[in-house]
Amino acid sequence: MTDLFDGYPLQQAFDEMLDRDGVLRSCYEQVHGRLTRLTADEVASRADALARSYLAQGVTFDFAGEERPFPLDVVPRVIEQDDWTDIALGVQQRVRALEAFLDDVYGPQQAVKDGVVPQRLIQSSSDFQRVAASIRPAGGVRCHVSGIDLIRDEAGGYRVLEDNVRVPSGVSYVVSNRRAMVRTFPELFSRLRVQPVVDYPQRLLAALVASAPDGVPDPTVVVLTPGVYNSAYFEHSLLARLLGVELVEGRDLYTKGGRVYMRTTEGSRRVDVIYRRVDDEWIDPVEFRGDSMLGVPGLVSAARLGNVTLANALGNGVADDKLVYTYVPDLIRYYLAEEPVLANVDTWRLEEPDARAEVLDRINELVVKPVDGSGGKGIVVGPQATRAEIDAVQSRIVEDPRGWIAQPVVQLSTGPTFVDGAFRPRHLDLRPFAVNDGSDVWVLPGGLTRVALPEGQLVVNSSQGGGSKDTWVLEAGAGTRQAVPGPGEGRPKTARPSEPPTGVPRATNPDDVAANQQQQQQQQQASTTPRVSTSEGTTTGGGSAC
Amino acid sequence: MLSRIAESLFWIGRYVERADDTARILDVHVQMLSEDPWADEATACRSLLAIMDHPAGPGDGEVNRDTVLRLLAHDRENPSSIAGSLLAARENARRAREIVSTDLWECLNTTRNTLPSHARRGPHEFFSWVRERAAVVAGLMESATPRDSTWHFMVLGQAIERADMTARLITTQARLGTGGPGWNTLLRSCGAYEAYLRTYRGRASDADAAGFLILDRLFPRSIVYALHAAERVLRELEPVEGRHAVSDDARRALGIMRSELEFARLGDLLTDLPDTMERVQVACTRASSAIKHRYFPAVATTAWVEEAL
Numbered sequence: 001m002t003d004l005f006d007g008y009p010l011q012q013a014f015d016e017m018l019d020r021d022g023v024l025r026s027c028y029e030q031v032h033g034r035l036t037r038l039t040a041d042e043v044a045s046r047a048d049a050l051a052r053s054y055l056a057q058g059v060t061f062d063f064a065g066e067e068r069p070f071p072l073d074v075v076p077r078v079i080e081q082d083d084w085t086d087i088a089l090g091v092q093q094r095v096r097a098l099e100a101f102l103d104d105v106y107g108p109q110q111a112v113k114d115g116v117v118p119q120r121l122i123q124s125s126s127d128f129q130r131v132a133a134s135i136r137p138a139g140g141v142r143c144h145v146s147g148i149d150l151i152r153d154e155a156g157g158y159r160v161l162e163d164n165v166r167v168p169s170g171v172s173y174v175v176s177n178r179r180a181m182v183r184t185f186p187e188l189f190s191r192l193r194v195q196p197v198v199d200y201p202q203r204l205l206a207a208l209v210a211s212a213p214d215g216v217p218d219p220t221v222v223v224l225t226p227g228v229y230n231s232a233y234f235e236h237s238l239l240a241r242l243l244g245v246e247l248v249e250g251r252d253l254y255t256k257g258g259r260v261y262m263r264t265t266e267g268s269r270r271v272d273v274i275y276r277r278v279d280d281e282w283i284d285p286v287e288f289r290g291d292s293m294l295g296v297p298g299l300v301s302a303a304r305l306g307n308v309t310l311a312n313a314l315g316n317g318v319a320d321d322k323l324v325y326t327y328v329p330d331l332i333r334y335y336l337a338e339e340p341v342l343a344n345v346d347t348w349r350l351e352e353p354d355a356r357a358e359v360l361d362r363i364n365e366l367v368v369k370p371v372d373g374s375g376g377k378g379i380v381v382g383p384q385a386t387r388a389e390i391d392a393v394q395s396r397i398v399e400d401p402r403g404w405i406a407q408p409v410v411q412l413s414t415g416p417t418f419v420d421g422a423f424r425p426r427h428l429d430l431r432p433f434a435v436n437d438g439s440d441v442w443v444l445p446g447g448l449t450r451v452a453l454p455e456g457q458l459v460v461n462s463s464q465g466g467g468s469k470d471t472w473v474l475e476a477g478a479g480t481r482q483a484v485p486g487p488g489e490g491r492p493k494t495a496r497p498s499e500p501p502t503g504v505p506r507a508t509n510p511d512d513v514a515a516n517q518q519q520q521q522q523q524q525q526a527s528t529t530p531r532v533s534t535s536e537g538t539t540t541g542g543g544s545a546c
Numbered sequence: 547m548l549s550r551i552a553e554s555l556f557w558i559g560r561y562v563e564r565a566d567d568t569a570r571i572l573d574v575h576v577q578m579l580s581e582d583p584w585a586d587e588a589t590a591c592r593s594l595l596a597i598m599d600h601p602a603g604p605g606d607g608e609v610n611r612d613t614v615l616r617l618l619a620h621d622r623e624n625p626s627s628i629a630g631s632l633l634a635a636r637e638n639a640r641r642a643r644e645i646v647s648t649d650l651w652e653c654l655n656t657t658r659n660t661l662p663s664h665a666r667r668g669p670h671e672f673f674s675w676v677r678e679r680a681a682v683v684a685g686l687m688e689s690a691t692p693r694d695s696t697w698h699f700m701v702l703g704q705a706i707e708r709a710d711m712t713a714r715l716i717t718t719q720a721r722l723g724t725g726g727p728g729w730n731t732l733l734r735s736c737g738a739y740e741a742y743l744r745t746y747r748g749r750a751s752d753a754d755a756a757g758f759l760i761l762d763r764l765f766p767r768s769i770v771y772a773l774h775a776a777e778r779v780l781r782e783l784e785p786v787e788g789r790h791a792v793s794d795d796a797r798r799a800l801g802i803m804r805s806e807l808e809f810a811r812l813g814d815l816l817t818d819l820p821d822t823m824e825r826v827q828v829a830c831t832r833a834s835s836a837i838k839h840r841y842f843p844a845v846a847t848t849a850w851v852e853e854a855l
Contacts, residue, residue: 049671182580183670186611189580198730221747244743503599503714504827507834508625509557511641512634 003036004043004423005416013411014156015425016077027080027474030192032416034185035075040421046184047074047418053183058234059176071467072177074185074418077428077449081476087158087432088443090342091148093332095434095441098165098319100335101328102142105318106133116334117327124402125324126372127166127317129280131287135303135314138211139438142313144275145171145204147448150342150430152413159343159410161429162325165316167277170448171433172235175200175242177470178446193475195445200433201242203444204275207437208243211309212272219272221245222262224253226278226294236277243275250278255298258305273309274299280314322371322405323349345410350401359406360394367458368393368406379459383409412458415469417451427452430471445473547645552699553842554642558654559687559703561635565628566680567711568598569673571718572619572628574735576669578727579611587611590722594618597717600626619672620665628676629665632657645696650686653679698779702837705776706800706830709769712736713826716759716769720819729755736767756819757812769826773804776833783841795836803829 010022017028024032035043054069079087104111105122112119122128147168149161178197182189205221212219225236227249240247252262253271261268276283282292287300302308318324326347329340348355348366359366363382370378380393397404414425432447449469452459459466575594579587591609595602600617602609621627625634636658639646657679664675684704691697719732729752733739742758742765762768766775780797781787792798803826807815815822 049668182577184668186576186580186669241740241743244740244745244747503597503601504824504831506599506626506710507831509553509561509634509638511553512557512625512637 004038004040004418004421005032005036006422008416008423009425011411011414011425012154013425013427014152014154014413016152016413016415016428027078031076031078031188034188035423043074043418044421049184050074050180053180054176057176059173059180070173071453072173072180073451073467073469075416075423075469076181076188076472077415077430077469078472078474081474083158084445084473086341087150087430088445090158090160090340091146091432091434091443092441093336093338093341094148094160094163094328095143095146095165095436097328097332097335098146098163099141099143099436101324101331102165102313102316102319103140104335106135106315111331111334114334116330117324121323121327122318125318125321127280127315127321129315129317131300131304132313132315135300135310136306137313138213138306138309141207141211141311141436141438142316143319143434143436144207144211144311146312146434146436147171147431148342148434150432151345151410152428152430153345154411156413157343158430159345160325160328161345162322163320163328164431165312165319167279167312168431168433169232169235169277170431171200171444172232172238173468174433174444174446174448174471176238177448177468181470192472194472195475197444197446200435200444201239203435203437203442204239205243205245207435208273208275208309208311210437210439211311213306213309216272220270221273221275222248222253222271224248224250224274224276224278226250226282230277232277239275250292250294250296253296253299255296255302258298258302258307260296260299260302260308271308273311275311280317283310283314317372320372322347322369323351323402326405345407348406350397350404350406355406356397356401360397363390363394363406365409366406367409368397368404371403371405381409381458384458409458412452415449415451417453417467417469419453419455424455426455427458428469446471547695547699549842551642551645552695553838554638555645555696555699556703556837556842557638558635558642558646558683559700559705560707561625561631561638561703562654562680562683563704563707564626564711565631565635565676567708567715568618568626568628568631569676569680570735570737571598571711571715572614573670573673574727574731575614575718576611578731593721594718597714597721598626600624615669619669628673629661632661632676632679647686647690649690650683653682653686695783698783699841702776702779702783705772705779706834706837708767709772709776709800710827710830712759712767712769712772713823713830716756717820717823719756720823733759738765738767741765753812753816756816760807760815761812770804770807773800773807776800777804780837794840796833796840799829799832799836 008018010018010020017025017032019025050072051069054072059070101111105128109119109122111117112122143165145168147164147170149164150158151161152158174197208221209219221243222245223236223240223243225233225247227233230236237247246262248262253260254263255261260271260274262271278294281288283295284297284299285292285295286297288295299308299310300314303310303314325344326349329344332338332340348359350356350359359368366382368380368382380389382390385393412427412429415428416423417426419426428449428451430447430449433444435442435444449471450466451469453467571594575590579590587610588608591611591614592602594614595609595617598618602613602617606613606617617624617627619628622629622633624630632654636654639651639654643651664672667675687697687700691700715732715735719727719729730739733742733755736759738758742755745758745762746754758765758768760769763770765771777797777800780794780800784794787793792801806825807822
């Protein structure tokens with residue numbers, strides 16, 4: 001029997017499963033071993049089951065106005081504990097630096113005075129919100145939730161591709177991918193110690209509660225969504241359900257006397273913390289876009305008065321700016337006096353004339369991105385772009401050099417992905433999520449692995465035909481689970497019974513035991529005098545024909 | 547109504563509920579064992595089997611997920627496994643065919659006929675299917691069964707079985723401690739997780755979770771709710787009440803248990819949770835046999851020794 005990994009090609013990119021010599025990496029041994037035992041039909045039927053369950057659950061994203069199931073690949077992405085330790089440290093460090101940066105930007109701007117970042121950089125960012133300077137974040141936290149996008153370069157090193165501290169999305173897929181995978185491929189988990197991801201909602205809720213304004217003993221937390229037509233509505237509703245809090249739209253809230261209330265059947269209820277999934281410019285028609293129907297008039301002034309906490313804070317977008325991104329390693333050294341754990345991808349700042357000239361000259365081999373873009377919008381990949389696209393982006397760069405950055409084409413790492421009946425390498429990225437509760441930055445062990453399903457495609461965004469993979473961070477030490485745990489292994493358990501408890505007997509209808517015997521007798525008769533026993537059930541019943 | 551028919555109806559209610567609850571319990575356990583890298587599979591499975599009154603014998607070899615699935619999900623001979631109770635429910639419906647509505651009969655019969663094909667699918671899909679079939683039965687009972695004794699006996703069986711099974715479910719957690727599935731998983735298995743999170747707005751403790759499953763007056767799968775439901779049906783079956791005491795032994799058993807739970811301090815309940823849950827199961831067994839003696843007196847052959855307590 002041929003196996004589905006046959007002819008798995010090794011390419012220029014780093015492969016998560018095989019090393020340069022085509023030898024299996026140890027963290028993939030179990031997964032590979034289990035999957036090779038399946039036939040294409042078996043894998044396809046499991047993949048169908050995954051897709052069906054996603055359609056049924058409504059795990060969908062909005063693609064050009066149409067609801068589609070978010071494609072979940074059957075092969076997990078496996079990360080070793082050692083790698084994960086570095087990732088988690090790097091993400092924590094990055095979040096701490098960005099918190100410090102935002103606090104500085106909307107405060108004394110010491111980094112500008114010390115010449116670490118130019119004044120111009122901040123002033124010219126379209127996401128710099130002056131109003132945020134007047135809001136003092138409770139507990140000093142602005143990035144309650146962050147998503148740091150990572151890729152792996154050709155050498156296998158993790159690098160940061162972009163920071164998301166505005167309204168990072170995707171964590172719902174981490175939670176639901178795991179759930180679906182456990183149900184569909186229980187045997188893949190059976191010998192591995194995969195770190196659980198179910199703690200995320202509790203961590204998030206704890207962080208949100210901790211960020212409540214002072215003097216509120218039992219804060220009311222809500223999730224603010226733009227509404228059911230938002231592409232991430234599934235995520236908003238899932239989070240609200242798992243947090244056990246209300247999912248509100250802008251019209252459910254109102255402000256009065258500088259406080260925020262929600263309209264309920266039991267009258268008004270004070271709201272203390274808003275985990276908002278509405279962008280800055282829509283959140284308050286009084287301060288931002290006057291035509292916004294999604295926001296709550298007066299919300300910003302309530303936040304300014306310290307009567308409500310917005311998570312994440314207003315104005316965080318300046319840290320997501322891709323030109324600011326190029327300064328983050330310097331910011332880490334400046335604020336934390338540490339060396340960055342995770343490197344950036346090399347980036348040209350196009351405002352610098354030399355860099356711009358070089359980029360315009362070599363644009364065919366580079367990737368250019370708008371600094372304020374997300375979701376893969378506006379990205380031009382030089383080697384894959386048409387002449388017209390190149391020309392258009394060149395003239396836009398010349399017009400607005402502040403609006404663009406350029407990066408070399410990085411061959412994102414590849415991982416085995418089920419495509420057209422076989423496992424084939426496809427490019428991946430990784431978005432770990434971090435929750436900051438004010439005393440600690442916690443990184444969810446796992447994260448969203450996005451995969452570009454078309455061959456050779458380097459943009460992995462879901463709005464660009466991408467799918468996802470469940471991300472497995474293996475437990476330290478043992479890569480495999482022992483059938484019988486050795487002494488002192490694993491988590492300490494309290495009160496493990498030395499022998500199983502005795503159960504209370506269960507009753508059954510005594511007639512059923514007799515019925516079994518009768519059945520056997522009937523069967524014996526049936527073997528001598530053939531009779532269609534299946535029709536019996538419908539004819540013994542009362543007079544009515546069924 | 548003939549006693550024999552009433553007994554069948556009572557058991558239809560119990561068996562369908564049993565299949566439903568067993569599917570829920572197994573689903574969380576199988577998932578917990580897959581998801582939790584620290585799970586001690588053999589201990590958890592042995593304990594689960596014991597609590598479900600199906601202790602693993604020496605002949606069962608290494609006890610793991612497959613053993614549990616074989617014994618508690620797919621065993622067609624044992625009316626306490628999922629397959630066995632669905633088959634038994636159908637047999638009981640067949641005996642009461644002239645009383646059971648055609649819709650309900652066809653539903654149970656189709657369930658039996660398609661059981662093998664669904665049992666071949668993955669555990670989670672099989673469990674979902676079982677829960678769906680139980681929901682169809684519940685829907686037919688709710689919407690298309692007159693509220694006469696047909697309905698009363700089915701609902702009575704369902705309520706008693708539900709109290710019993712929820713108690714067993716809680717026992718699995720109480721016995722296993724941190725090695726068990728965890729209270730959240732348990733709540734999820736009852737379909738109670740989201741209701742519970744909303745009730746406590748996400749900030750809840752283990753004590754609240756246990757309290758929710760045992761004491762909540764509004765959640766239909768809590769023990770107190772199920773005991774209330776059973777008592778209500780018993781009262782409707784025998785509306786004439788004397789001036790003092792309770793003449794119905796089934797109601798007595800259930801009522802004493804329910805008041806014990808309702809009036810106890812939550813903290814006291816939690817300190818000896820396994821014992822309390824055992825008393826709930828014993829009370830259900832007592833009620834069940836009292837109902838049998840009262841409504842379905844057996845003929846000459848009373849050589850049945852099910853409840854040796």
